[in-house]
Amino acid sequence: MSIVVKKWRELAEVKAELAARDWFFATSGNLSIKVTEDPLTFLVTASGKDKRKQTEEDFLLVDAFGKPIEDTNLKPSAETLLHVEIYNRTNAGCCLHVHTIDNNIISELYGDKGEVAFSGQEIIKAFGLWEEDAPVRIPIIPNYAHIPALAKEFAKHVNGDAGAVLIRNHGITVWGRDAFEAKKFLEAWEFLFSWHVKCLLLKQAAVLPVD
Amino acid sequence: MSIVVKKWRELAEVKAELAARDWFFATSGNLSIKVTEDPLTFLVTASGKDKRKQTEEDFLLVDAFGKPIEDTNLKPSAETLLHVEIYNRTNAGCCLHVHTIDNNIISELYGDKGEVAFSGQEIIKAFGLWEEDAPVRIPIIPNYAHIPALAKEFAKHVNGDAGAVLIRNHGITVWGRDAFEAKKFLEAWEFLFSWHVKCLLLKQAAVLPVD
Amino acid sequence: MSIVVKKWRELAEVKAELAARDWFFATSGNLSIKVTEDPLTFLVTASGKDKRKQTEEDFLLVDAFGKPIEDTNLKPSAETLLHVEIYNRTNAGCCLHVHTIDNNIISELYGDKGEVAFSGQEIIKAFGLWEEDAPVRIPIIPNYAHIPALAKEFAKHVNGDAGAVLIRNHGITVWGRDAFEAKKFLEAWEFLFSWHVKCLLLKQAAVLPVD
């Protein structure tokens, strides 16, 4: 099987799983997977598609600058430049970006601090951190409408083969060595966000005596 | 393929997607899609059906007055007059109306102000607004039980080929140039509503120091 | 097709839909559908089954006293006596009982008052009430562990061919002329409960100035 076909299927499978959670409201979100190393090519979601559907126009192959390699009337996702930064700076193999209510809320609550950190949660072991109370942190960057400016800010936080960045009032971008790892890390972050939002909601009630 | 069959399938697909989100509680909601321009005809949901099911009686073809064109014992949705206003006043191709908990809550919270506005949220780009902090607003109208009165009030806000109106303690009506656009805009509004409701719930907790 | 087979399929379809919403946690809930009028027989869920699965032992046929008609090692649901009250006192054709978080919460919040009422909500039209601000009310009864005592208390509120009763910290029982109506009314009540619970959560936040 051609490597492009293999990678297409891998990305399609991740897309279907995230769509099942309804993480692509209003055609939001974008995904990519690396296909070849040298020269760098990757498959990225076409712009403006309904990601709950599975079609032959879901992805297109682009080069190290995020430009389509083949003749096509499809446009790469508007935020392809962020994916470009990841593949050029690291050995990541896959990158996932989704908007959820809870990642938007966390990004605004901690946006002024520029990051949010968590510890003391078992799910943190998903990041490969096995010590008790190991902390994890995720940077939060401003949501510049100008994509090259956003990509430049984003690039400052692209330091490893796996990682994540929250864009304020926008969503999370997660990358990993392969699709499996990127998805696992994405799920761990979303679990932490939802857990933390619910904890904050309970802060007052919890001080009341419980029966 | 006949244009009616084509449009039927398009609308059925949207219905199935919204039903998967459980947006048709208690047979609520209604949908339509334009079939021909001149004379105007459109398919609209039959009244009182369980919209989680897919049957041959889901839709019926009506004219510019919302009257059935063919001999049928089906009745058009009770609110077909609102769809009539849209197709007569604009070039819209599809109209979706759903009841959700969050759109009901927003409609009541801001009902006295007659509208609600949002800005600074990435999902707003789904409306084709790409500037930073671009605002969006949606009018909120009273829920007159008399449908012609409701349609008259509704019509005041039908000014473009795409748009949306909240009916107080009732639901949202969204229209777009085609089914794809109408669904995209509907999802963007519902994301904004759910996000805003959760933000309001967090307003108090958020002022507490976070760990 | 035998009337028993026809009714079995109808009830199985409703069961599958409610199971899809996860309304049968921990084998809770019970359902029934009338098969014959004279003598009265109805299909009722067998006790203790996992209602997310579809099997040939899901239902059994019982008489006007809730006793199995055929030789079987299945036991009718422990609460079959409540279904008996409905079919003996009304022309109802179907009865649905489910536990949800929100119906439990409403039942406790308003349990001391013995009922809860709603008005000014569009979804109320699902009950066939079309006037503006038409109110609906549902009685709330104590959750006697002794089923004959519970059935006796329950029977006081079984006055029409369609209706509903909340059992405190237990769940809702809804009946209707047929499975379609019972399910529609159940969905309308659950929408009202979830909407009201969320409104209560927002009461404080809503008095804050909104942006």
Place this chain on the structure above:
Amino acid sequence: MSIVVKKWRELAEVKAELAARDWFFATSGNLSIKVTEDPLTFLVTASGKDKRKQTEEDFLLVDAFGKPIEDTNLKPSAETLLHVEIYNRTNAGCCLHVHTIDNNIISELYGDKGEVAFSGQEIIKAFGLWEEDAPVRIPIIPNYAHIPALAKEFAKHVNGDAGAVLIRNHGITVWGRDAFEAKKFLEAWEFLFSWHVKCLLLKQAAVLPVD
């Protein structure tokens, strides 16, 4: 059919049901089912797999010490020692461990007390307790990162053929005489947790006059 194949299918079915609820975020959770009594063998989830997928590498057969019986490159779940304690100390036939937002929150809210108790809830009958206001309690233990230490603490609470333990900021472990019972008890606990968390959120709002 071989007993291993039969038990594999049983466990796979439970896994699919829990995955449908999205209870295995970020490859979390682990499951097991007893295969033979003497010598003791059981199937346990392989470490680090995506439990939303169904593959031939989902489970592996281990002995009374949690060591693989057959030649394999699969590793048993990191927490297999907890399953070992259950099968060695009781006649349990199945053990389920999942992370959910609500079980994490309950475990933290009541962690210092070392347990949480519930009563007056109909769903408690799922535990086979039929008296009115029968109480249920679940112990909460610290989340030691060192698994043998965790297993030792856990073992103190493994006193019956069915039971459950909450691990603080980690998840719930439930066991039962068979897969059916283990799943039923798991669902009952999760219902109680979600109900209680929502009750706490409502504590303040509920004292306000309701309309």
